[in-house]
Amino acid sequence: MRTRGPLSLLFATVLLLGSGCATPAAPAPESGTFVDSLARMNAIAPAYVKLVLAVGQHDKDYVDAFYGPREWKTEAEASKKPLAAIASEADALIARLQALPEPADEMQRLRKSYLTRQLKSLTARVAMLGGKKLSFDEESRALYDAVAPVNTEEHFRAVRDELDRALPGAGGAASLVERYEAWRKDFTIPTEKVDAVFRTAIGECRDRTIQHMTLPPGERFTVEYVTQKSWGGYNWYQGSYRSVIQVNTDFPITIDRAIDLACHEGYPGHHVYNALLEKNLVRDHGWGEYTVYPLFSPQSLIAEGSANFGIEMAFPGSERVEYERAKLYPLAGLDPARAEEFDHVRRIVARLAYAGNEAARRYLNGEIDRAAATRWLAEYALYPRDRAEQRVRFIEQYRSYVINYNLGKDLVRRYVESNGGTPDNPKRRWEVFEKLLSSPMLPSELGSGA
Numbered sequence: 001m002r003t004r005g006p007l008s009l010l011f012a013t014v015l016l017l018g019s020g021c022a023t024p025a026a027p028a029p030e031s032g033t034f035v036d037s038l039a040r041m042n043a044i045a046p047a048y049v050k051l052v053l054a055v056g057q058h059d060k061d062y063v064d065a066f067y068g069p070r071e072w073k074t075e076a077e078a079s080k081k082p083l084a085a086i087a088s089e090a091d092a093l094i095a096r097l098q099a100l101p102e103p104a105d106e107m108q109r110l111r112k113s114y115l116t117r118q119l120k121s122l123t124a125r126v127a128m129l130g131g132k133k134l135s136f137d138e139e140s141r142a143l144y145d146a147v148a149p150v151n152t153e154e155h156f157r158a159v160r161d162e163l164d165r166a167l168p169g170a171g172g173a174a175s176l177v178e179r180y181e182a183w184r185k186d187f188t189i190p191t192e193k194v195d196a197v198f199r200t201a202i203g204e205c206r207d208r209t210i211q212h213m214t215l216p217p218g219e220r221f222t223v224e225y226v227t228q229k230s231w232g233g234y235n236w237y238q239g240s241y242r243s244v245i246q247v248n249t250d251f252p253i254t255i256d257r258a259i260d261l262a263c264h265e266g267y268p269g270h271h272v273y274n275a276l277l278e279k280n281l282v283r284d285h286g287w288g289e290y291t292v293y294p295l296f297s298p299q300s301l302i303a304e305g306s307a308n309f310g311i312e313m314a315f316p317g318s319e320r321v322e323y324e325r326a327k328l329y330p331l332a333g334l335d336p337a338r339a340e341e342f343d344h345v346r347r348i349v350a351r352l353a354y355a356g357n358e359a360a361r362r363y364l365n366g367e368i369d370r371a372a373a374t375r376w377l378a379e380y381a382l383y384p385r386d387r388a389e390q391r392v393r394f395i396e397q398y399r400s401y402v403i404n405y406n407l408g409k410d411l412v413r414r415y416v417e418s419n420g421g422t423p424d425n426p427k428r429r430w431e432v433f434e435k436l437l438s439s440p441m442l443p444s445e446l447g448s449g450a
């Protein structure tokens with residue numbers, strides 16, 4: 001989280017807009033109502049940012065990124081506004097937004113509904129911090145504007161049966177998760193080669209992304225390796241088109257993680273999403289609300305969903321396994337002849353992604369305890385015991401956030417494909433995807449047209 005000079009200047013522009021002044025970067029005013037509505041939303045934006053920073057004083061995970069004026073953060077730290085005051089100020093901002101006439105301009109309309117929904121999510125998080133209890137589905141609807149489908153054990157058992165046939169050692173004493181873990185050892189990147197493999201994968205993901213979209217000049221990120229985290233990787237957006245990507249090395253890293261992490265955290269995932277929001281919304285439109293990113297908010301479903309779907313964007317069809325076999329397996333010192341075997345199993349296991357939601361739903365609803373949640377993850381999501389324990393820690397820390405990865409990916413795919421971005425039309429596919437990464441879209445709006 002850093003502030004840089006040019007963004008402080010930009011916020012000065014936002015504040016000026018709040019006084020009714022025009023800026024060359026803003027859309028051309030069409031009417032008095034448009035100008036008034038624009039000015040009033042520009043005035044609400046800094047108040048929203050400050051409220052998000054205020055919540056961050058009560059919740060260390062809440063502010064995922066902030067690159068607005070540094071003094072706003074200092075003020076939030078100094079005042080530590082009480083939760084009740086935050087809630088009533090958020091309600092007042094929502095009332096101001098709802099009193100605005102419905103903008104005729106599509107982007108302004110989306111902006112208004114986005115700001116309103118983000119604020120409603122903020123009040124839900126504030127209520128939770130104040131002790132309010134919500135069920136898993138109530139929480140995900142309140143925070144992320146979405147509810148994940150329910151899947152039964154039978155659904156996951158069918159996938160497990162398929163995996164049972166694909167893995168060696170059927171009929172032996174070892175459990176399916178033990179067989180899966182033993183088999184995966186042959187595909188683990190040796191520690192000393194992780195960085196080279198990961199950097200090569202990042203370079204490839206970036207090359208594939210810039211073939212289809214223009215990234216802001218000077219965008220870049222640094223990679224750090226960390227331990228003792230509940231997540232596998234994390235992108236910390238710094239502003240000015242820069243990210244710090246952290247990779248957790250607590251557990252052995254298998255070859256598929258290189259493309260997963262490079263696309264998800266980097267290109268065309270989180271790093272690109274944040275950079276495009278900064279370029280298109282903050283700098284070009286002067287929308288200050290995007291200088292802050294509250295983690296527990298609808299924005300996260302779009303962020304995680306687009307980051308996960310971004311893997312398929314960069315590597316459609318069989319291109320992923322072809323690239324891994326040709327470049328990453330040799331670089332990691334692994335046997336390229338086994339790339340298809342690994343990819344086949346990876347695709348089966350990917351269909352168990354929703355099993356993690358069920359463990360989280362039951363655990364957070366109080367239907368099962370910690371040990372049962374760990375067992376469920378091993379049984380149906382194929383997490384070995386130590387990773388299952390790590391995942392339960394993730395669930396405890398981030399709660400219903402887990403739906404953003406798999407449901408988010410499916411919603412983003414549906415949005416892209418229903419707007420003409422089918423796999424046989426890559427040009428349109430990238431256009432729709434880029435538009436999503438540059439718009440104030442809400443999860444519940446993903447069913448509507450691009």
Ligand SMILES: [Zn+2]
Pocket residue numbers: 264270303304307
């Ligand atoms: Zn992510």
